[in-house]
Amino acid sequence: MEELVALCKRRGFIFQSNEIYGGLQGSYDYGPLGVELKNNIKNAWWSSMVYENDNIEGLDASILTNPLVLKHSGHESTFSDPMVDCRDCNSRWRADQLADSKCLSCGSTNLTDPRPFNLMFKTSIGPIESDDSYAYLRPETAQQIFTNFKNIVDSSAKTIPFGIAQIGKAFRNEITPRNFIFRVREFEQMELEYFVKPGEDEVCHDSWVEKRLKWWSEQGVSSSKITLYEVPDDELAHYSKRTVDLMYEFPHGVEELEGIANRTDFDLGSHTKGQEELDLVANVMENNDSNARLAIQDLESKKWVVPFVIEPSAGVDRGFLAILNEAYRVEKLEGGKERVVLALKPHLSPIKAAVIPLKKNNSDIVNLSSNIKNKLQKLNIGRIMLENTGNIGKGYRRHDEIGTPICITVDFDSLEDSTVTVRNRDSMEQERVSIEDIEAYVIKKIM
Ligand code: GAP
Numbered sequence: 001m002e003e004l005v006a007l008c009k010r011r012g013f014i015f016q017s018n019e020i021y022g023g024l025q026g027s028y029d030y031g032p033l034g035v036e037l038k039n040n041i042k043n044a045w046w047s048s049m050v051y052e053n054d055n056i057e058g059l060d061a062s063i064l065t066n067p068l069v070l071k072h073s074g075h076e077s078t079f080s081d082p083m084v085d086c087r088d089c090n091s092r093w094r095a096d097q098l099a100d101s102k103c104l105s106c107g108s109t110n111l112t113d114p115r116p117f118n119l120m121f122k123t124s125i126g127p128i129e130s131d132d133s134y135a136y137l138r139p140e141t142a143q144q145i146f147t148n149f150k151n152i153v154d155s156s157a158k159t160i161p162f163g164i165a166q167i168g169k170a171f172r173n174e175i176t177p178r179n180f181i182f183r184v185r186e187f188e189q190m191e192l193e194y195f196v197k198p199g200e201d202e203v204c205h206d207s208w209v210e211k212r213l214k215w216w217s218e219q220g221v222s223s224s225k226i227t228l229y230e231v232p233d234d235e236l237a238h239y240s241k242r243t244v245d246l247m248y249e250f251p252h253g254v255e256e257l258e259g260i261a262n263r264t265d266f267d268l269g270s271h272t273k274g275q276e277e278l279d280l281v282a283n284v285m286e287n288n289d290s291n292a293r294l295a296i297q298d299l300e301s302k303k304w305v306v307p308f309v310i311e312p313s314a315g316v317d318r319g320f321l322a323i324l325n326e327a328y329r330v331e332k333l334e335g336g337k338e339r340v341v342l343a344l345k346p347h348l349s350p351i352k353a354a355v356i357p358l359k360k361n362n363s364d365i366v367n368l369s370s371n372i373k374n375k376l377q378k379l380n381i382g383r384i385m386l387e388n389t390g391n392i393g394k395g396y397r398r399h400d401e402i403g404t405p406i407c408i409t410v411d412f413d414s415l416e417d418s419t420v421t422v423r424n425r426d427s428m429e430q431e432r433v434s435i436e437d438i439e440a441y442v443i444k445k446i447m
Contacts, residue, residue: 001251004324005180007340011402013037013324013350014181026177026185033402034320036350036383038188041219041319042167044347045190048215049165056163056192057156061144063169064125064135068289072270073143075120075136078238082114083175094175119172121185137171142311145193146267150292160296160307161204163194167316179252181317188316195296195307198265198281202242205262205310209244212258212312216246219319220326220345225249226257239266239282248322257322258314265306268294278306323348327403342403343426346446351404352382353442358411360390369410372420372438379439381446400425406445408438 008014013034017027030038050058070076082095086103087110093103095114102109121137124130138144145164152164167190177183196204209228217223231243241262248257266282269275272294275287295304327344346352353376357369369386376384385404387395392409399407409421418435424445433441 001180004251004321004328007328007342007401008034008324011398013402026174026183028181028184028317033350037323037344037348037403038316038320040348040350040382041323042188042190042316044219045215045314046165046167048218049163049192053163055158055161056165056194057152057158059145059148059152059164059166060168061141061148061166063138063171064123065138065143067134067136069143069147069271070120070136070139072285072287072289073146073267074238074270074285075139075143076118079120079139080116080118081175083117084111084114086111092175097176117173117175119174121171121173138169139172140170140313141166141168141189141191142193142267142313145191146271146294149195149268149271149294153296160305161194161196161200163192165190165192167191179250181321182250182252182255184317189313190316190319191311191313193263193267194310194312195268196310197305198308201262201264201308201310205242205244205260208310208312209246209260212246212260212314216257216319216322218345219323219348220343221248221257221319221322222326225322225326227254229256231259237261239263248318250318250321251325257318258312260310260312263309263311265308267309268306272306278304280306339397340401341425342401344403344405346405349403349405349446350383351385351399351402352376352446353406353408354385354387354395354399354404355408355410356387356392356395357390358392358409360388364415365410365412368414368435372408372410372435375439376442379443381443396423406442408433 011033012031015029015031016023017029018024049056083092084095085092086108088108089106091103091105120139122134125133125135145166170189171186174183174185177185213223225248227247229245229247231245236243241264243259243261245256246258247254264282265280269280269282270284271290273290274293278295295306298305327342329341331339331341333339355369355373357365359365373384373386389395396407405425407423414420419432420435421430422433423430
């Protein structure tokens, strides 16, 4: 993990948040390369969900959430972790993360009894602070998908099975944030709520587990590093009938990358009006607050049906860490040297190609390089960088380390014969390519 953290800081992927004021625990900032990689991960997910499935629609809902939503979702009463205090050193821990009930700081067993600690962040709304003018920062993106169910059904004429996808921030007041960006207090989720006919939920659940494994593998996270964890009944979230967690071999241990849950009709059933007229399977809290019926009318029987929900829910930050971990390698070179390579899949690379002038002060070479960069940038395939440091060797090393799939060097011959040298990150092989063909060449290598 230390090597990854060091690379992230050195090359501008991730910084400790608020670092110049001593940091803010459990928060990280994504730097120039980090934001590109993160956006590429999110775009790959969005594409695979919304663009590749005509029955999945997108949503970008608000983070600030009406407390009634989180009352009826069950989060106000159940979204907590067991917390203990160490009486000897006054540190605070999540009870279920302590081995042998020992304080992780001083080793003492003189701990308080565990008590529930609600993980939701509350914030006041409007200019006057009062007990009843507050909102929550959403603890998962899912709830606003459920509250928008009727809006989306009505506006897009959807019928089951169909899904609603959302990517966005979620906030949890984790008792012990740790392991870099693995467990933080502000993070992003990529969540799909897939609505199906009751009875078709179990087969659909299995198929989403398969689809999600395939997607991670397409991002470079090999299925051999992921194990499926059948969450036992006593660990299931309050809304779940069955959850399969994708457990990845993170640098600090095997932990959850994504959870795929069968949420039954719990959520729509919890947020709907007229619960008594609907044959709900889940045990829900009475709702006299909602003004919408969250159900679909069966066209033949005219009966209102509350769909079941299958939810693949992945963390962007955990995905980022897994992808970085898979791509990172240190290679031995001839002559006892080493190079660090980030062998990212090209569609995820923060920089798609670097154009490097051989001489940084030769205006003809720099101008030609700049023209090539502009031409490639117009392809709209991601960031193309003009790397005018004047040191080809250093340029190659830097771009190996940040995962740039190809470097294009413009030299004196380029001015004569309109060709450039293209170097491949992984094989380090070089070939001469005509400038006329460079766009087609780059598209072929990157897409
Ligand atoms: N809507 C379901 C849900 O939120 P979850 O298992 O609590 O389920 C889903 O969270 C995913 O969100 C996790 O698999 C993980 O990738 C990510 N996640 C959860 N808590 C996190 C945290 N504190 N820091 C980073 N990622 C987190």
